[in-house]
Amino acid sequence: MPDSTPRLGFDTRSVHAGEAPDPSTGAHGVPMYQNATYAFRSYDQLEASRAGRAPHFLYAPRGNPTVRSLELKLADLEGTEAAVATASGMAAVAATLLHLLGNGGHVVASADLYEQTALFLTEDLPSLGGAATLVDAGDLDAVTAAIGPATRAVYVEPFSNPRLRVADVPALAAVAHRHDLPLVVDNTFLSPALLRPVEHGADLVIHSATKYLSGHGQVQGGVVCGRREAVAGIGRTLLRLGGAMSPFAAWMLLAGVKTLPLRMARHGANADHLARLLAAHRAVCHVDYPGLPDHPGHATARRLVGAGEDRFGGMLSFSLRGGSAGIGPFLDALKLCTLAVSLGECGTLIWPFACTDLIRLSVGIEDPADLATDLLRGLDRVPLPVAAD
Numbered sequence: 454m455p456d457s458t459p460r461l462g463f464d465t466r467s468v469h470a471g472e473a474p475d476p477s478t479g480a481h482g483v484p485m486y487q488n489a490t491y492a493f494r495s496y497d498q499l500e501a502s503r504a505g506r507a508p509h510f511l512y513a514p515r516g517n518p519t520v521r522s523l524e525l526k527l528a529d530l531e532g533t534e535a536a537v538a539t540a541s542g543m544a545a546v547a548a549t550l551l552h553l554l555g556n557g558g559h560v561v562a563s564a565d566l567y568e569q570t571a572l573f574l575t576e577d578l579p580s581l582g583g584a585a586t587l588v589d590a591g592d593l594d595a596v597t598a599a600i601g602p603a604t605r606a607v608y609v610e611p612f613s614n615p616r617l618r619v620a621d622v623p624a625l626a627a628v629a630h631r632h633d634l635p636l637v638v639d640n641t642f643l644s645p646a647l648l649r650p651v652e653h654g655a656d657l658v659i660h661s662a663t664k665y666l667s668g669h670g671q672v673q674g675g676v677v678c679g680r681r682e683a684v685a686g687i688g689r690t691l692l693r694l695g696g697a698m699s700p701f702a703a704w705m706l707l708a709g710v711k712t713l714p715l716r717m718a719r720h721g722a723n724a725d726h727l728a729r730l731l732a733a734h735r736a737v738c739h740v741d742y743p744g745l746p747d748h749p750g751h752a753t754a755r756r757l758v759g760a761g762e763d764r765f766g767g768m769l770s771f772s773l774r775g776g777s778a779g780i781g782p783f784l785d786a787l788k789l790c791t792l793a794v795s796l797g798e799c800g801t802l803i804w805p806f807a808c809t810d811l812i813r814l815s816v817g818i819e820d821p822a823d824l825a826t827d828l829l830r831g832l833d834r835v836p837l838p839v840a841a842d
């Protein structure tokens with residue numbers, strides 16, 4: 454009989470999915486199982502486990518109860534059959550691509566990707582027998598043209614790191630599926646609270662869990678969500694790469710994910726406020742924030758995440774008028790925004806990219822007025838070019 458129970462809401466599932474009181478002790482909240490191996494009561498039990506009749510944990514990198522709870526929670530939130538947790542976001546990226554592209558496979562990837570992902574595609578993949586073509590993911594003809602007989606996947610970030618270019622996930626999924634290819638989406642910037650890529654046609658969803666899923670900058674982790682068979686294959690590659698998530702990271706992430714929807718709404722509302730403030734300021738040259746109506750990807754972004762002003766995530770990039778001369782004085786005047794790389798934490802992080810004018814802001818959940826005051830204090834220090842008469 455079909456289950457007629459109404460599906461619980463996203464906020465409820467963020468708290469409860471994948472969790473139950475510990476069966477042996479009744480402990481409320483998933484305990485951290487910090488052990489490497491699992492004992493069998495008898496040879497019969499081992500045989501039953503090997504035959505798949507009575508599943509049993511075996512060895513920590515192949516599965517751990519704390520990590521499994523997190524995997525169940527994240528698969529539930531992304532709306533996928535399964536998930537595999539990884540030691541970092543890059544472990545998730547590498548295991549997924551190596552699994553898909555083994556034996557001389559090729560991937561068509563966006564040219565706008567997190568730097569280490571792009572470097573993996575261009576520098577590591579070729580030496581492992583794979584190949585990548587990087588294209589403007591906004592140009593569907595270029596994506597189609599780059600697909601060849603060896604292509605095994607299309608890979609994008611919906612809101613790219615760090616330039617916040619918007620990828621049209623449903624359109625890219627249609628192109629990929631016309632060629633029988635999976636669309637792989639790195640959803641780190643938005644999280645399932647704002648975008649569930651499989652609802653828009655994606656096949657595999659990757660996260661650096663180090664960022665919004667954790668929310669507190671205390672652990673490194675990653676996850677890949679998708680169909681059971683694909684996730685199992687990625688899990689096997691991950692095992693050989695030694696990229697399993699630690700129980701401690703999973704335990705911290707189980708706590709972090711409970712507040713994900715609350716945090717994402719506040720990150721988004723604060724980012725919207727600061728993007729508008731920056732865009733209107735004379736010391737700012739341009740702002741990349743998909744929530745701004747004049748952002749080139751705004752209409753596509755609205756189709757992906759909805760129309761609310763707190764729906765566009767907490768990330769924005771901008772540059773100062775007059776180029777790099779103002780970056781030092783601006784950053785050194787800030788008292789609340791922390792000069793640090795990474796993103797997705799409760800506290801606002803600001804990062805200038807080397808050799809460009811680009812400054813990335815990971816907007817935190819502080820009082821928006823305090824963040825505005827801090828940025829305005831910095832902007833006051835930016836030397837403005839003298840206007841020509």
Ligand SMILES: Cc1ncc(COP(=O)(O)O)c(C=O)c1O
Binds near residue numbers: 610
């Ligand atoms: C979009 C994106 N994907 C993947 C990663 C890699 O994650 P990790 O640092 O957890 O390996 C990052 C890290 O910044 C990222 O921003």
